[in-house]
């Protein structure tokens with residue numbers, strides 16, 4: 001008898017900061033997608049691929065991480081929302097992640113499309129580790145009423161609570177299909193992309209207000225040998241005044257970014273990393289469609 005293989009696209013959607021990227025990393029067991037306590041950490045649709053097998057079949061689940069849903073205020077955010085919309089179109093299973101106690105969605109049309117979709121929808125009540133049973137039950141009822149087509153599952157992406165059950169349900173719901181990607185592949189993104197995201201994560205951690213949202217990272221060169229990766233990265237800011245803030249007094253602020261990023265890169269690539277950072281001004285790049293395209297946005 002021919003062995004069955006199951007594969008499917010599982011697309012994750014939700015507000016900013018609800019834990020979408022944390023969930024993907026927890027399921028695939030790698031620190032692939034960047035996570036911070038700030039909203040709008042993720043700017044692209046990124047595949048995280050889980051390959052595995054159980055007693056009955058082999059599987060490949062292609063998770064899509066997406067930016068948090070918001071009402072766009074500039075061209076970069078419009079591109080972020082178009083990547084969310086693309087994730088509405090090709091899913092085998094939807095995961096809609098909510099945080100207990102979150103406010104109304106800024107873009108109700110996305111919730112409406114999920115309601116009307118004929119694909120299975122799992123509504124994940126995340127961060128249950130922060131709340132008591134009473135609150136959880138109340139919110140579960142509220143969401144069941146609001147999204148009658150959804151199966152409500154409480155989870156904690158951080159403590160991995162109920163993720164085994166979630167994966168079991170996903171494997172039941174994805175179709176029989178050959179794999180879409182190589183069985184060794186972890187993501188559709190390049191090593192350069194992962195590298196630029198690691199730097200952006202440090203920027204979100206270390207700078208406040210508009211600064212992290214005004215920075216784009218480009219990998220100028222990425223040279224790998226047997227025991228070393230040499231990386232040169234350009235940090236683009238939107239205004240001259242932001243350059244000094246990024247660099248800091250005697251370069252101290254930028255140095256912190258470099259130290260933190262290098263450590264994460266060495267963990268991810270399991271190799272020594274030599275990292276150089278340069279700051280450049282690319283005036284108002286967030287509203288410039290040509291520049292956005294050059295930076296890899298749709």
Ligand SMILES: Nc1nc2c(ncn2[C@@H]2O[C@H](COP(=O)(O)OP(=O)(O)OP(=O)(O)O)[C@@H](O)[C@H]2O)c(=O)[nH]1
Nearest residue numbers: 016017018019020021022040041042068156157158
């Ligand atoms: N306590 C708790 N915190 C969590 C949980 N899941 C995620 N977080 C935290 O929530 C914050 C946001 O997590 P992310 O994974 O970056 O959220 P996101 O939905 O990908 O955010 P965007 O990319 O901005 O849309 C981080 O500080 C996480 O550590 C959880 O189950 N419990």
Ligand SMILES: [Mg+2]
Nearest residue numbers: 020021041042
């Ligand atoms: Mg994210």
